[in-house]
Amino acid sequence: MYRYTWRTGVLEVVMILVALIFLFPIYVLFNLAFKATGDQSSTLAPPERFTFDNFAQAWSQGGLGNALINSAIVTVVTIAMIVIFSAAAAYPLSRVGARWSKITYFAFLAGLLLPVQLALLPLYQIIRDLGLLGTLWGVILVGVGGAMPFSIFLYAGFMRALPAEYEEAAALDGASAFRTFWSVVFPLVRPITGTVAILNAVWTWNDFLTPLLYLSGSQQKTITVAVYGFVGQYGAQWNLIFAGIIISILPILVAYFLLQKYIVQGFAGGLKG
């Protein structure tokens, strides 16, 4: 049934054309970043000569290296905490039939309804009063707390579908609840751990509003805040700005192209968010 007919060929041409139009902005992004500052040719024309000057300048003046490290720290710590805390919480919530467990589960789910804007202003005060303003911990704790509803929702759904026999066997062998969770349940839910980690990693790395609020004015910056400040500083020097933007998105793009199969699966696995 699936031969490569002339109709498939037409479809192929159409789809490639669509993709070319779609990638036009990316072409401009790289094109400008490789152009020398004085290059007067049109945005669309390729550079008269390729230069890496913009990248070198953006790197040395934008504090982007530091910001990338901060973003990496924030993302790794946030994801580790999200995975451990939400998996642990989802375990009893999906296994214990008691009323408190259902109430707690739905109390977590209610968080899905609340837009971050509602909590933004008071949370800013709380973070300030705790002395966490301008620290990465402020961003991390806010990120982990905010990620609980969706992550617990994903974990609980997956754990409910898991047969309880393994845990019962472990319990018969005298394993504690903690041991059962860590050695039996947690390894079994690996697929959904992948989804939770990937979705939250992309969101955390790309988040702008939270670090903007809690880090602005401080020396600690994540990459999104650094790029924002960088653009403000260099106004209309688009060659430089675009080089800075490329540096900022390169780590996640490289990760994406290396792990694209898992990342796409991760997004598709989080379907019912």
Next chain:
Amino acid sequence: MGTPALRESATLFPKKRRRPHRGYASSVWWFVLPAAVLYVFAVVVPSAQGSFFAFTDWDGVSPNPSPVGFEQFTKILSDPNAVIAIRNTLLVAIVVMVVQNILGLLIALGVNSRIKSRNVLRVLIFAPVVITSIAVGFLWKNLLAPDGAVNQGLEAIGLGALRQNWLGDPDVAIWAIMIVMIWQFVGYSMVIFLAGLQGIPDEVLEAASIDGAGSIRRFWDIVRPMLAPAITINLMLSLISGLKVFDQVWVMTQGGPGGATNTISTLIYSNAFQLGRFGYGAALAVVLTIFVAIASAIQYRLLARQES
């Protein structure tokens, strides 16, 4: 929606537990504690406080805000900026939802075929989803400038008549922002539709084909009903994220020109953090919460119906 386990995981309604477990009861509280503490700290307490401030005249600094009842809410209705922002928010959410999903579905059908470039195209079209919204915003701010690449590109292919001052014209700017959002997230819709399409067995389509059903007929009678969950999820994901849109607008126009591209989120930010009107910002946040809650309730109903 790859494995059966994953599909099961998405069940909204917990089934009855098979049998109660012994030995859990006392120790399991500790499992929930860290998550609960952080959730209460980062979501529950500040959201409750936020709702409370919506009924006060708090400026963010004074120690004793006084209660003003529903005054902040009635102010919203008489504030032309807020009316525009609410209209923009609903417009963006609905237009982006419709267009992004139609395009996402068409692209998904295209790359779900036997074309040779299908894997490459999937990877490329999804790529903007993982890029920071602010990088996307700055990139497009440049592209959409009066002498930017979009206008030059239109000129180059003979469509110079379509040139616009994309972000500077109050009537056009909000539409330009929608184009950017659709460009960024159409890959997300595509991936979810693809997951749905791959759950449709080839044999069913083959059988229909042998029975003489054309491709449009096959799509409408077989593919569409089997895609129903993916369609619902896609519509709701894009609707809710459209309602909350902030980054792209803030980076490209800061709500301008003249407030023409404000959304509820940008107005909350500027009122609370630039103008010191915390109470008013909080009231706007409550309005946004209501919109999101309504959208979520609809989603919950639709998914529940599909599952039963």
